[in-house]
Amino acid sequence: MDARLANTWRLTLNEKNFIKTALLSEIRIDGRKPFEFRNISINFGREDGSAEVQLGQTRVMGIVTAKFVQPYRDRPNEGTLTIYPEFSPMADPSFEAGRSGESAVELGRIIDRGLRESRAVDTESLCIVAGKLVWAIRIDILILDNGGNLVDAANIAALAALMTFRTPECSLGGEDGQEVIIHPPEMRDPLPLILHHLPIAITFGFFIDENIVVIDPIHNEEAVMAGRMIATVNANGDICAIQKAGEGVSQRVIMQCLQLAITKAADITKQIKAAVEAYNSERALQKIKRETTCVGNSVKGDQNQTLDNKGISELVGKYMERLKLISVESYASQNINAEEIKSLRRGTDSNCIKFNSTPLSWDPYSKGVDLECLKASVASQGLSTASEEKEASGQEKGSEAESACPYEDVNSKWSAVDASTTEMHVIGPKTLKDAVKPKNKRKKKVSSMI
Amino acid sequence: MEVDREDGRSQNQLRPLACSRNILHRAHGSASWSQGDTKVLAAVYGPKAGTKKNENPEKACIEVIWKPKTGQIGKPEKEYEMILKRTLESVCILTVNPNTTTSIIVQVVNDDGALLPSAINAACMALVDAGIPMKHLAVAICCCVAKSGYVILDPTKLEEQKMKAFAYLVFPNSVHSVLPEGSLRVEGEPIENGIITSVTHVDDYFYCLERGRAASVKLSDFLRRNLQQQSTDSSKAG
Numbered sequence: 001m002d003a004r005l006a007n008t009w010r011l012t013l014n015e016k017n018f019i020k021t022a023l024l025s026e027i028r029i030d031g032r033k034p035f036e037f038r039n040i041s042i043n044f045g046r047e048d049g050s051a052e053v054q055l056g057q058t059r060v061m062g063i064v065t066a067k068f069v070q071p072y073r074d075r076p077n078e079g080t081l082t083i084y085p086e087f088s089p090m091a092d093p094s095f096e097a098g099r100s101g102e103s104a105v106e107l108g109r110i111i112d113r114g115l116r117e118s119r120a121v122d123t124e125s126l127c128i129v130a131g132k133l134v135w136a137i138r139i140d141i142l143i144l145d146n147g148g149n150l151v152d153a154a155n156i157a158a159l160a161a162l163m164t165f166r167t168p169e170c171s172l173g174g175e176d177g178q179e180v181i182i183h184p185p186e187m188r189d190p191l192p193l194i195l196h197h198l199p200i201a202i203t204f205g206f207f208i209d210e211n212i213v214v215i216d217p218i219h220n221e222e223a224v225m226a227g228r229m230i231a232t233v234n235a236n237g238d239i240c241a242i243q244k245a246g247e248g249v250s251q252r253v254i255m256q257c258l259q260l261a262i263t264k265a266a267d268i269t270k271q272i273k274a275a276v277e278a279y280n281s282e283r284a285l286q287k288i289k290r291e292t293t294c295v296g297n298s299v300k301g302d303q304n305q306t307l308d309n310k311g312i313s314e315l316v317g318k319y320m321e322r323l324k325l326i327s328v329e330s331y332a333s334q335n336i337n338a339e340e341i342k343s344l345r346r347g348t349d350s351n352c353i354k355f356n357s358t359p360l361s362w363d364p365y366s367k368g369v370d371l372e373c374l375k376a377s378v379a380s381q382g383l384s385t386a387s388e389e390k391e392a393s394g395q396e397k398g399s400e401a402e403s404a405c406p407y408e409d410v411n412s413k414w415s416a417v418d419a420s421t422t423e424m425h426v427i428g429p430k431t432l433k434d435a436v437k438p439k440n441k442r443k444k445k446v447s448s449m450i
Numbered sequence: 451m452e453v454d455r456e457d458g459r460s461q462n463q464l465r466p467l468a469c470s471r472n473i474l475h476r477a478h479g480s481a482s483w484s485q486g487d488t489k490v491l492a493a494v495y496g497p498k499a500g501t502k503k504n505e506n507p508e509k510a511c512i513e514v515i516w517k518p519k520t521g522q523i524g525k526p527e528k529e530y531e532m533i534l535k536r537t538l539e540s541v542c543i544l545t546v547n548p549n550t551t552t553s554i555i556v557q558v559v560n561d562d563g564a565l566l567p568s569a570i571n572a573a574c575m576a577l578v579d580a581g582i583p584m585k586h587l588a589v590a591i592c593c594c595v596a597k598s599g600y601v602i603l604d605p606t607k608l609e610e611q612k613m614k615a616f617a618y619l620v621f622p623n624s625v626h627s628v629l630p631e632g633s634l635r636v637e638g639e640p641i642e643n644g645i646i647t648s649v650t651h652v653d654d655y656f657y658c659l660e661r662g663r664a665a666s667v668k669l670s671d672f673l674r675r676n677l678q679q680q681s682t683d684s685s686k687a688g
Contacts, residue, residue, distance in 0.1 A: 046487055046560050057475040061559070063520055088517055090493035090555035092476050097515045097555075140520045142557065144491065145474045219476075 009093050011223045019224045023212050028221070030056075034214045037264060038149075042160050042275040048190070049165030053157040056218065057147025059091075062139060062157030064165040068180075069136040071127070079126020079134040081116045083108045085141040085154065092146040092219075107151050110243055111141070111158055114199035114232040118240035121162065122194035128170050128180055135167055137193070148218035151230050155201040156272060163276045166190035198272060199240040200265040204229045204257045206249050213253060215260065229254070231261040235269040456608065462661060464604040464669070469571075469676050471579040477555075479580025483572035485604060487562035492572035494580040496552030509544040510552060516569075517557045530556075530566060537570055537590075537620055543583045552582055563606040564592040566618050571669075578677060587623040587673055589666045592616060593658035601658055603665050617655065619662040623670035 019029055026034055038056030045052065049064035071078060085108040087100040095101075115121055126135040139161065141154045169188045173181045205217040206227035217225060227246025233239050239258060459465070465486030474480035477493035484490070501511040514531045516523075538554065554576065556569050567590035574588045594605045594613035602609065610616060 046562075050560075059474065065520055086517070088555060088557060089495070089515055089553065090474065090477055090480070090491070090517075090557060093495050093498075138520070142517070144557065146476055 011220060015220065016224050019221060020207065023207060023214070024209065028214060028218075030218055032216075034212070035260060037216045037268075038218075040156065040268065040271055042156065042272065044160070044164055044275075044279045049161050051157050051160035051164065052144075053153050053160065055147070055149060055153040055156070055216070057145060058149060058153045059143075059145035059147070060150065060153040060157045061142040061144055062154070062159075062161035063142070064158075064161045065138050065140070066135045066165070066167050067138070068128075068133055070132065071130075071134040075123075076131040077127040077134075078123040080136045081112075081121055081123060081139070082136070083112045083115070083139045083141065083158070085111070085143070087143050087146075090145075091143040095143075095146070103150075106243075107141070107154055110151055110201060110230055110232065110241065111139075111155050113241040114155060114201060115139075115158065115162075118197075118199055118232070118238075120195055120197055120199050120234075120240075122196060125194045126167075129172070129178065133180060137162075137165075146219055148220070148222050149203050149216050152201050152203050152216065155199070155232070156268065159195075159198055159200075160272055160276060162193055162195060163272070164192075164279055166192055197234045197236060197238070198269050199232045199234050200268045201230055201232045202261040202264050204231070204261075206247055206253075208247070213257060215264065229257060231258055233258070233261045233265045235262075235266045237262050455602065457606065461600065461602050462665065464665065465606075467669075467672055469575055469673075471575055471676075471680060477576075477580075479576045479578070479582070481572050481575035481579055482559075483568050483575060484560075485564055485568050486606065487560055488564055488568050489559040490565070490568045490572040491557040491559055492569070492576035493555045493557075494552065494573075494576045494582065495555075496580065496582065497547045497550035498553065499550060501549055501551055505551075507549045510542070510547045510550050512538050512542065512544075513551055513553045514538070514573075515553065515555045517555065519558045519561065530569070533566065534569060534573060537588060538573060538577070541574065541584050541586065541588045541622075542577065543585055546583045552577075552580075561607065563608075563610045564604050566590070567592045567620075570618075570620055571673075575673070575676075585622075587670065588620050589623050589669045589673065590618060590620045591662040591665050591669065592618050593662050595654045595658065599654070601654070601661055603661060615654070617658045617662070619659065619666070621663060621666040621670075623666075623673060 022029060023034075028034065030038075032038070038058075039054075041054045043052045043054075044050065045063075050061070052059065052061045069080065072080070085100065085104045087095045087104045089095045089097050116123075121137070126137065128134060139158050141158060143150055143154070166185075166189075168185060168190045169183045170180050171183070173179055203216060205214045205221055205225035206212070206229070207214075207224070208226050214221060214225075217228075222228075225246070227244070227249060229242065229244040229249070231239065231243075232241040242258075244254075455461075457465075465488075468484045469481065471481045472479075473482055473491075474493055477495060479494035480492065482489065482491045497510060501507050502513065505511040512535055514535045516527045516530045516534070518527055534554070534556065542552075554573050556573060558565065558569075570588055570590035574584075577584060578587070592604055594602050594610065594616040596602065596612070597614045602613075605613065605616070
């Protein structure tokens with residue numbers, strides 16, 4: 001017990017006083033103004049329905065899965081939606097493994113109220129057979145890094161994950177018309193969920209002096225603040241839910257905060273929609289590529305040096321999609337050039353290896369050349385989707401996500417590469433198919449969560 | 451024997467590796483490791499005061515928390531925790547900080563085969579990032595034996611399901627001599643912390659071991675480059 005207390009993080013009195021004094025002059029310790037939100041970046045994972053949101057230093061992952069259940073008796077033709085927040089001990093030294101504390105329960109309830117009780121998610125469309133079979137949507141919220149304001153970040157993660165989640169299409173069939181047939185994603189496109197509106201949670205922090213209100217508090221400010229209000233609003237100006245705790249605050253301040261929340265919500269809604277749009281268009285593009293490659297199926301291709309720059313840059317774009325994450329980011333304000341070049345470099349490193357797939361006759365210098373020409377060609381094309389590892393997004397501490405290029409091949413057949421992408425045999429005259437530069441997909445992805 | 455794997459790799463080919471350190475702000479050390487589509491995030495807090503109840507207070511204690519992507523924590527997660535704990539206990543120098551606990555939290559972001567080796571690699575990198583003293587790095591590889599007898603490295607999830615046996619092998623990283631006589635590679639003894647499931651023939655296991663050891667040399671090269679690069683970056687910043 002003593003050990004546990006010794007390990008909890010506590011703010012010193014000096015720091016607390018400093019934060020309070022600075023706020024009196026409208027200065028926050030991370031340099032923001034009182035009503036400024038931190039940068040939000042939204043990345044998506046490999047599978048549908050997984051999103052990671054980074055709000056300044058706070059990092060939250062949302063994962064949506066679905067399965068069949070029997071509906072509740074009093075709601076026979078509605079699906080269910082449950083939220084499972086998990087405060088991982090990696091996020092904060094004071095979080096413990098096992099049952100999470102009351103703040104986790106509170107977070108779950110706030111998001112639940114925003115999504116389910118405000119009817120943002122259309123549960124009636126989740127019904128398959130009334131009274132017998134409905135979809136149960138489960139949203140897991142994993143808190144990875146606690147930099148303050150977990151509720152807002154978790155809400156955005158849940159929304160982003162819901163918007164990109166797809167349920168496989170089901171139809172009734174069989175002899176008695178009661179059998180449910182689940183169509184695999186290759187046969188029929190899986191369906192997105194229907195969301196009527198996007199409820200966004202905005203957190204306000206109140207301090208002892210009534211006039212001090214901040215939006216989006218960081219964890220230092222959260223330890224100092226006297227009261228807190230979380231308003232879940234949507235871009236249409238509807239207030240979906242309000243949660244207020246702590247010091248008493250006058251009505252005037254509350255009304256001001258709600259007005260502000262609606263403006264901020266509009267902003268954030270735009271960002272989320274932009275990120276999801278970009279992800280969906282990537283996905284559609286991939287699907288088209290996959291279908292055109294169905295005919296000419298994989299083989300480890302011969303080393304192909306005759307690709308033109310355009311082909312390479314397209315391939316770079318496609319390959320970076322296939323790199324561990326399909327990272328689609330919405331930058332609020334970031335140094336895009338540096339990030340892009342970094343990510344391109346990474347992508348091109350792996351890409352280079354791909355070209356040199358015949359291991360024994362590997363020329364160490366050709367890699368350098370390829371890198372340069374790829375960088376140049378891609379930079380000139382101005383790739384719009386900067387696919388980046390989510391770790392590399394918004395990092396100040398100089399961590400770099402690097403793809404491995406173990407380029408030495410001593411024994412046999414070592415190149416740490418996705419050699420499946422070598423479906424680029426341009427043998428003879430180029431056809432229209434070559435202009436499209438199909439990517440060889442490793443395997444059909446079957447959506448595993450049903 | 452040439453084998454056609456679904457994604458076109460050869461028998462001894464690993465998937466693209468990516469590793470980044472220091473990605474979380476609250477944790478003392480953190481790392482993310484991905485092999486192809488398998489991605490694991492590891493965070494380290496420590497050393498913290500006190501050891502757990504049944505642990506020896508003369509030594510440091512290692513605590514592992516395994517978090518699956520979704521779902522409840524069950525027996526498989528407990529098993530992973532135990533294996534990871536034992537592996538890391540043999541890698542860390544436990545006598546340096548007695549009566550302390552170092553917690554390692556592993557979060558599965560995506561599982562596409564070779565999950566435990568990725569987790570071991572990620573945990574090792576996170577420990578390096580946190581500055582926990584270690585004897586050497588742990589380099590983990592997954593080898594599978596198929597029904598027809600051939601051995602492949604680093605399987606994907608689909609490949610894993612078709613195999614008859616698999617072995618996770620953890621090796622110490624390869625040693626580079628600093629003597630000017632060039633880089634002599636000293637082969638270390640493998641740490642026998644692998645799980646071997648129904649390998650029917652001992653020869654198969656030795657074959658796996660051989661392949662695994664060769665691949666671990668390459669992996670440790672990757673780790674070395676990764677760590678060296680980042681350490682030079684931070685020295686520039688400092």
